[in-house]
Amino acid sequence: MTAALGRHAPSSFSERLRNAHAMTRPLMLDIIENACRRFPSLGQSERTTRVMRLIDVEAWADAALALMELELPMWQVRRIAYDEGEWHCALSRERELPDWLDAAVEAHHADLALALLLAFIEVQALAADVSRPTVASIRPVHDPLYEPLALRQFRLGTGLIPCRKLRTCRAR
Numbered sequence: 001m002t003a004a005l006g007r008h009a010p011s012s013f014s015e016r017l018r019n020a021h022a023m024t025r026p027l028m029l030d031i032i033e034n035a036c037r038r039f040p041s042l043g044q045s046e047r048t049t050r051v052m053r054l055i056d057v058e059a060w061a062d063a064a065l066a067l068m069e070l071e072l073p074m075w076q077v078r079r080i081a082y083d084e085g086e087w088h089c090a091l092s093r094e095r096e097l098p099d100w101l102d103a104a105v106e107a108h109h110a111d112l113a114l115a116l117l118l119a120f121i122e123v124q125a126l127a128a129d130v131s132r133p134t135v136a137s138i139r140p141v142h143d144p145l146y147e148p149l150a151l152r153q154f155r156l157g158t159g160l161i162p163c164r165k166l167r168t169c170r171a172r
Helices: 010-019 025-035 046-056 060-071 112-131
Strands: 076-083 086-092 105-109 150-154 159-163
Touching: 010 025, 010 112, 025 046, 025 060, 025 112, 046 060, 060 112, 076 112, 086 112, 105 112
Parallel strands: none
Antiparallel strands: 076 086, 086 105, 150 159
């Protein structure tokens, strides 16, 4: 995986979040440490201090929203809904589009903070996949039997004469 998700794959974070019953401080700090690119690089800015204060007072949903604002500036919460004992969260880049046109990332969990963080991890995984090159980088393999041809133009009216080596080129 990329550096964005550290040493953990997004599926392992998703599994941990799905299996958790409630948010805990060690789980939130693990997500910040391994899934956040901007949080550590900003040092002790006002935003990171705010996230840490929210974690200290165990305001998990607010901390998750502040973390998403910090890490995913192009994404916004499209929908948060509670239905049949589960919180449903949808994140979108184009909140103004109708649902059927939008490619929102959705997640659900019985705990609101965990539902928000599940959607956050899915967006991080999506961003990591998008940042990978779509064309494989292939190094050229030099064939030992390959010998480049040199072309030299002569004014004798013969046009271009392919030559194996420049010193052996002759006009026809």
